[in-house]
Amino acid sequence: MVQADARRIHAPEAEHGVKNPYLIGAKVYLRPLEPEDAVPLSAWLNDPAVGEIMGIRRPSHEESARRFLAKSAKDPRQVGFGIALRRDDRLVGTTVLHHISHQRRSAALGVAVGAPAVRGRGVGTEAVRLLLGYAFETLNLNRVWLHVVASNEAARRVYANLGFVHEGTLREEAWSAGRYENVLVMGLLRGEWEARSGR
Numbered sequence: 001m002v003q004a005d006a007r008r009i010h011a012p013e014a015e016h017g018v019k020n021p022y023l024i025g026a027k028v029y030l031r032p033l034e035p036e037d038a039v040p041l042s043a044w045l046n047d048p049a050v051g052e053i054m055g056i057r058r059p060s061h062e063e064s065a066r067r068f069l070a071k072s073a074k075d076p077r078q079v080g081f082g083i084a085l086r087r088d089d090r091l092v093g094t095t096v097l098h099h100i101s102h103q104r105r106s107a108a109l110g111v112a113v114g115a116p117a118v119r120g121r122g123v124g125t126e127a128v129r130l131l132l133g134y135a136f137e138t139l140n141l142n143r144v145w146l147h148v149v150a151s152n153e154a155a156r157r158v159y160a161n162l163g164f165v166h167e168g169t170l171r172e173e174a175w176s177a178g179r180y181e182n183v184l185v186m187g188l189l190r191g192e193w194e195a196r197s198g199r
């Protein structure tokens with residue numbers, strides 16, 4: 001069943017132990033977010049490392065997280081997924097394409113591994129790799145871009161490892177942990193993705 005690449009699995013009912021998978025990797029799978037995911041999501045959003053990068057600056061509770069999920073699910077310009085561990089089906093984070101433009105064939109990408117104990121184990125990298133496969137191969141996009149705070153070394157590393165290029169710097173664009181920070185614009189083009197994937 002292991003598929004190293006981003007690929008839709010065609011017979012999810014044949015899989016064991018995975019809950020409603022959409023894209024499956026070696027360690028994780030991406031699945032639709034459900035209303036009950038508001039419970040872990042609200043806890044993650046109260047972690048400034050996650051809430052601040054999503055622009056949420058007020059306490060999150062289950063109901064507000066539920067509204068956030070419902071609103072996101074209806075927005076045609078975004079597609080969000082839960083990141084679940086194949087080992088035990090635990091939801092450990094979210095990853096999303098937003099600002100999808102079919103005219104420009106571009107989208108922005110976001111990712112958060114909400115459970116801090118799970119960070120640094122390759123989960124974020126694999127989830128983003130799966131989402132990029134979906135963006136380029138399923139949605140037929142040409143460019144995926146993102147903003148990352150310059151001091152976020154782990155995120156920068158994930159994106160650079162996957163081939164994102166630093167395209168520019170927005171000076172003092174973010175206010176984070178009591179100080180202004182530069183924000184990097186990073187982008188990945190379809191041709192670059194294909195070259196790296198050997199396609």
Ligand SMILES: CC(C)(COP(=O)(O)OP(=O)(O)OC[C@H]1O[C@@H](n2cnc3c(N)ncnc32)[C@H](O)[C@@H]1OP(=O)(O)O)[C@@H](O)C(=O)NCCC(=O)NCCS
Nearest residue numbers: 049111112113119120121122123124125148153154155157
């Ligand atoms: C950023 C994030 C998604 C990465 O997910 P993850 O599962 O921890 O990432 P991975 O384990 O796949 O990879 C982390 C990489 O960063 C490196 N890294 C981790 N902490 C680091 C640090 N402080 N300095 C430099 N590199 C670091 C790891 O060594 C690894 O690189 P490698 O594969 O080349 O060894 C996760 O840390 C997270 O959710 N953080 C909070 C939310 C966030 O910042 N989201 C991104 C906003 S743009």
